[in-house]
Amino acid sequence: MPFLNDLFVNLSYWIHGFLARFLPLWAADLIMMLLTIACLIVFALITIMLINWLERKVIGRFQDRYGPNRVGPLGILQFVADAIKMFTKEDITPANADRVIFNLAPVMVVVPTFLMLAVLPFGRGMVAADLNIGFLYIVAISSLTTIAILLAGWGSRNKYSLLGGMRVVAQMISYEVPMVLSALGVIMLTGSLSLVSIVEGQSRVPFILLQPLGFLIYFMSAIAEVNRAPFDLPEAESEIIAGYHTEYSGMKYAMFLLAEYINAFIVSAIAATLFLGGWQGPLLPPYVWFFLKAYAIYFVLMWLRGTLPRLRIDQLMGLAWKFLVPLALVNLLVMGLVATLTQGKGLFPLVLASLVANGLIVAAVVIIYAFAMRRRRQVEVAA
Amino acid sequence: MQTVETRLRTETITLNMGPQHPSTHGVFRMIITLDGETIVDLEPVMGYLHRCQEKIGERNTYLQNIPYTDRLDYICSMSNNLAYVMAVEKLAQIEVPERAEYIRIIMVELTRIVNHAVAIGALLNDLGCFFTPMLYALEERERILDLFEMASGSRMMCNYMRFGGVRYDLPPGFMPELKSVVAALPDFIDEFERLLTDNEIVRIRCQGVGILPPDVAVGYSCTGPLLRASGVDYDIRKVDSYSIYDRFDFDVPLGTNYDVYDRYLVRIGEMRQSVRILEQAIEQIPEGEVSVKLPRVFKPPEGDVYHRIESPKGELGFYLVSDGSTNPYRYKIRSPTFINLIVLPELCKGHKVADVVAILGSIDIVLGEVDR
Numbered sequence: 001m002p003f004l005n006d007l008f009v010n011l012s013y014w015i016h017g018f019l020a021r022f023l024p025l026w027a028a029d030l031i032m033m034l035l036t037i038a039c040l041i042v043f044a045l046i047t048i049m050l051i052n053w054l055e056r057k058v059i060g061r062f063q064d065r066y067g068p069n070r071v072g073p074l075g076i077l078q079f080v081a082d083a084i085k086m087f088t089k090e091d092i093t094p095a096n097a098d099r100v101i102f103n104l105a106p107v108m109v110v111v112p113t114f115l116m117l118a119v120l121p122f123g124r125g126m127v128a129a130d131l132n133i134g135f136l137y138i139v140a141i142s143s144l145t146t147i148a149i150l151l152a153g154w155g156s157r158n159k160y161s162l163l164g165g166m167r168v169v170a171q172m173i174s175y176e177v178p179m180v181l182s183a184l185g186v187i188m189l190t191g192s193l194s195l196v197s198i199v200e201g202q203s204r205v206p207f208i209l210l211q212p213l214g215f216l217i218y219f220m221s222a223i224a225e226v227n228r229a230p231f232d233l234p235e236a237e238s239e240i241i242a243g244y245h246t247e248y249s250g251m252k253y254a255m256f257l258l259a260e261y262i263n264a265f266i267v268s269a270i271a272a273t274l275f276l277g278g279w280q281g282p283l284l285p286p287y288v289w290f291f292l293k294a295y296a297i298y299f300v301l302m303w304l305r306g307t308l309p310r311l312r313i314d315q316l317m318g319l320a321w322k323f324l325v326p327l328a329l330v331n332l333l334v335m336g337l338v339a340t341l342t343q344g345k346g347l348f349p350l351v352l353a354s355l356v357a358n359g360l361i362v363a364a365v366v367i368i369y370a371f372a373m374r375r376r377r378q379v380e381v382a383a
Numbered sequence: 384m385q386t387v388e389t390r391l392r393t394e395t396i397t398l399n400m401g402p403q404h405p406s407t408h409g410v411f412r413m414i415i416t417l418d419g420e421t422i423v424d425l426e427p428v429m430g431y432l433h434r435c436q437e438k439i440g441e442r443n444t445y446l447q448n449i450p451y452t453d454r455l456d457y458i459c460s461m462s463n464n465l466a467y468v469m470a471v472e473k474l475a476q477i478e479v480p481e482r483a484e485y486i487r488i489i490m491v492e493l494t495r496i497v498n499h500a501v502a503i504g505a506l507l508n509d510l511g512c513f514f515t516p517m518l519y520a521l522e523e524r525e526r527i528l529d530l531f532e533m534a535s536g537s538r539m540m541c542n543y544m545r546f547g548g549v550r551y552d553l554p555p556g557f558m559p560e561l562k563s564v565v566a567a568l569p570d571f572i573d574e575f576e577r578l579l580t581d582n583e584i585v586r587i588r589c590q591g592v593g594i595l596p597p598d599v600a601v602g603y604s605c606t607g608p609l610l611r612a613s614g615v616d617y618d619i620r621k622v623d624s625y626s627i628y629d630r631f632d633f634d635v636p637l638g639t640n641y642d643v644y645d646r647y648l649v650r651i652g653e654m655r656q657s658v659r660i661l662e663q664a665i666e667q668i669p670e671g672e673v674s675v676k677l678p679r680v681f682k683p684p685e686g687d688v689y690h691r692i693e694s695p696k697g698e699l700g701f702y703l704v705s706d707g708s709t710n711p712y713r714y715k716i717r718s719p720t721f722i723n724l725i726v727l728p729e730l731c732k733g734h735k736v737a738d739v740v741a742i743l744g745s746i747d748i749v750l751g752e753v754d755r
Contacts, residue, residue: 065517163398163420192734233737237511309585312738313737314420315587
């Protein structure tokens, strides 16, 4: 078991040692770095293949149909067929498009996605760069996607794209606020922004037990952040065709698709890291645990996509600013109080107090909601 | 405040939605003037699927027109057949055998269930559901289409009704299959409702959207579920009963808030009522002839006639003028969705882009019938 547990870490040490025998140390380090980057990119491509297949299969099952089942066993090579189709398609640039911006956008949307992979702890010691500002880095990098998508929407010179681009900006900026606020609760508990330390901080108990509400807020905002159903307004098919990537075809379209799927996976992975204990878990090797948790959350994403209709833009913004942000602020305040009051009293009081506090917040929300609804009905009856 | 408002110059944009668009249910086109995401003006453009149905109808003999009625509203070919056939029967005063009347009612009510299931599925697609309700609806539709295939040999373009009856008697094995389909229908509707009726997002997207007050609905001569969702108790099966509808016990569901959500609820309610009618029809259906003998060259007497039925989408009427020859002199179709669609700009103003497709979905159009 110990052999399997640290398989990839040992492998990298071994390769490094092997290289260091022939090459100067700096060259060996450089090659290791490049190798890691190559691994991450290959990993990303395999992930999108797997996720794409899984999503189509799972949603197919939700809808009482088979999903892809022609190419390869169980249709697993469907993505390869799709990729070949994408490569061979004509690459169209609309006559009136802003060529530079139009062609820049697909690249700009993919780059941050790959950058984010760098700080994900896939297993014990399995992180490309253990930044001490890991979470801040992720927030910063993921905001870059917003600009790229706005460029795509603006550069296409298409009204649907423009509407999609505008929606993206409104949505992603709004939902970043509750997302960061809810993650702050976790950071408060560990006292570190590094994702590795956050995972290590959950060796005794995953943070979802301490902050179930924080997890829910994070999860909802994260779905909105990556434009997944029910918050997929920027590419709302039934309203604005395909939103910001209406005018893209062939490889450029594939880039958007790639970025979208990997972003969705990364968001699930970060949720698993922040709240579900990342690679921590008994018996199985750490990296297996990490993927189990990430895919479990991704499954919920697919589930939502297969079930729920879409919100409207004003309702979406209302949900963020009128509900999630205040709730996240209250949650942050209460969790801070709880953490301070139970400091040094051991684990059990902390868990108990956190759960009670979360229960109280939920109860307060329910009571306020019921009161507001009653008041509303009174007003309606009066009017 | 004032200075800020005057200095900020905003423009409206004109968005050309359709004729190629995922949720215009075919080739319908809307020219929308937008202020941000809010609709300022909407102009419907129809006619992309115009096929000269009415002119073709004058060229055809009376019998040849029946398959053309299949192609009007291709989701409910059975009720189109019925409306046309009954108009001709009224013109030529043909008596229909009892068993044929029952078979017709069974087919038409099955059609109503198909249409409403598909309409709700399409509405949910427009709301952004990723095909799940649509596919659930289509799954149930498959079973009903199998029944149509057993009876008429065709799934969608049934061409089943004839003047004075129906083309064939029900084949052996039809009734047991029909009974099992009808028995399974309430479960299907319940499942549909569990998925959608109390769904929070469906509610906030549909409630209070596209409100059509009763007086406006009547003013635009809307019919069908659209009118009944506006609280007007007007079902031609009740107010101007035709065929043998007076023998069945069923209710007319009405809306109270006049919005998209009510139209959804009215359709669900009508599906349940159709199941009730089907159950009664299965019990009462007699044995006997299914058609009357007509001369090979069918020439109705001179005169004109208008007959209307409650098709799943509203009042479907055929106006026929006969000059005593083998072809109708004038063949006019009063298509329910074309007239219901006229009210669309009224419903959409002030709403968001996303609501337009929801409202359009709730009107439930089929372009084959709108453009004819």
